Amino acid sequence: MSRARTSRSAPRVARPATVVDVAREAGVSVASVSRVVNGHANVSPETRARVEQVVERLRYVPHTAARSLATKRSQLIGVLLPDLHGDFFSELIRGIDAAARSHQLHLLLSSSHGDADEMAEAIRAMHGRVEGMIILAPHLEAARIRAFHTTTPTVFVNSPVAPGTSPVLAIDGYNGARAMVRHLAARHTAIVHVAGPDDNFDAHERERGYRDELAARVRGARPHVVRGDFSEAAGRAAARTIAALSPRPTAVFAANDMMAIGCLSGFTELGLSVPRDIAVTGFDDIPLASYVRPALTTMRVEIYELGRAAVARLTAVLADKRPAPITSLTPELVVRESCGADQPSPRRSR
């Protein structure tokens, strides 16, 4: 700060070296430099050595943007998420990152807090910069988005996109929910569902599964749905609502783990014991699910795998091997303590 600059006049902010600089210094053409840098075979050992040495000395690093302009390949994929909060998204990103890395791809990450305009903005920002995109747009209105991804290959994850339009990868929330209700129905008849936001794709699927299975399993059962927003606070609020019901239901199936966890604390605060007084189950199997007490019974979604699969699909699309347009991952029931079943599984191993 107070120390005077040591140098004279030479621009210290050394402009990064370019192919031209290297070519000049090495006394060769830019073509040769390019060949060396990209490891092409047709270069004489001497030329190669000379260039490599200059590259080293000038600390030359290829300018990625220029390269991708010339080659039309950027080694970049765009990832567009509605949110970055919580275990679900970090696991997803982890899976995507792992798969991308193994394909030599880098990630352009963007979150648009559920806002369609921000999404459009992000998609524009990605155009001409990424080779393909992975989009998670669970908002039902997201179909509008189609207008933008005209040219960039895209795979949608858990998004309400018309099948056939783009490849879609989804968690089978419908059948997952049915499986959970089936499990609960073995001991309960009064099962209430804490649903996710009304405009959310996953929320819809899970609620639909709940309703259908309940109708199929419990004769004369009347579905009861408390609306939430996937947050812990919503779960706690739902717990209060449910506890006040009479007759009080004996089981709660929340549309995601965070709400289930909210229910857990809500009921506990109200003096109810889970699972003795009331059973609680969730959906997703986020890491936290096995840490809370009682440990949460839930539907396990292999989120990390979902991320990997998304990248796999995208690379398939990019390679023009048109993959099956739609695929579902089936979640798996994980029985822990919160549902009062006999066979609690061990703490989740990883």
Next chain:
Amino acid sequence: MSRARTSRSAPRVARPATVVDVAREAGVSVASVSRVVNGHANVSPETRARVEQVVERLRYVPHTAARSLATKRSQLIGVLLPDLHGDFFSELIRGIDAAARSHQLHLLLSSSHGDADEMAEAIRAMHGRVEGMIILAPHLEAARIRAFHTTTPTVFVNSPVAPGTSPVLAIDGYNGARAMVRHLAARHTAIVHVAGPDDNFDAHERERGYRDELAARVRGARPHVVRGDFSEAAGRAAARTIAALSPRPTAVFAANDMMAIGCLSGFTELGLSVPRDIAVTGFDDIPLASYVRPALTTMRVEIYELGRAAVARLTAVLADKRPAPITSLTPELVVRESCGADQPSPRRSR
């Protein structure tokens, strides 16, 4: 799929429209198109309208890579992390994303599993594509990395970089650890430290704080350090080691929350009660810390804020307002149940 193509011969795989296409269709020059697209003032209403219409019709989206090549601005910042696993990193990314968004910047995310070569690779991949970088390189060997970031402005977060070299932002692990030891020393004299990996910057700082404060507080105290790797499993292992000690220590200060949580389960499995038999504390205050039972006493690091601050620094650097080269964020003691202190704070609110 089975439906025949409607069009004749025109290539349906519509090559994305370019400025040239738009200019031709609108009967104007590319310059005008550029002006309209970038919202410059000096364009006649008619021209503007005509161009906008064609843009719409051709679904023209500017090619970002080309633009950034021409303007030397990419609206992109690179984020290089050692890992993507766990609450710490997702919170950090969230903070970075939020701040970046407010500066109209997008994120190029890369993780290199602590491997210096992967890091170098990632940095190369970012060159010429990002305007600046945020690097988290807690590995002590990471100093080597300096060789690469010559030209791209960078801010380091919690990294062992020689001060003065680049802006560095850090959590004050040293004083945080001292504060924690001070807290424990009020009731304990036999305090053991479960340290992080030997080659890790944060691990070093925290251990150093532990040693210094212990020496200062507890006369004749002998520091006892069990080495871990920041994972839950390491914490559990440490618990076994510690439980076998005689005399058994009465307090454990783990270098991060995950290890502390591992200790919790470890001690519990061994039939020890926390905090009655032994106190356990952590560091970071990850979201999970308030969910485990007993809730974890820890040093709160505002991770999200750390992310925001990193971006703020970077933008300052980019704007050439050279910011103070080094800054620390001081963590704050959060007393919960696991240390057996009198005043448990309420569950963390967010």
Next chain:
DNA sequence: CTGTTAGCGCTTTCAG
């Protein structure tokens, strides 16, 4: 207000 043109840095035919 509008068009022409010269690059940005790199890759890639195409000749030699």
Next chain:
DNA sequence: CTGAAAGCGCTAACAG
């Protein structure tokens, strides 16, 4: 094996 030159798509002087 090597070099010259033509772009990739866009922006930004610089004339009109």
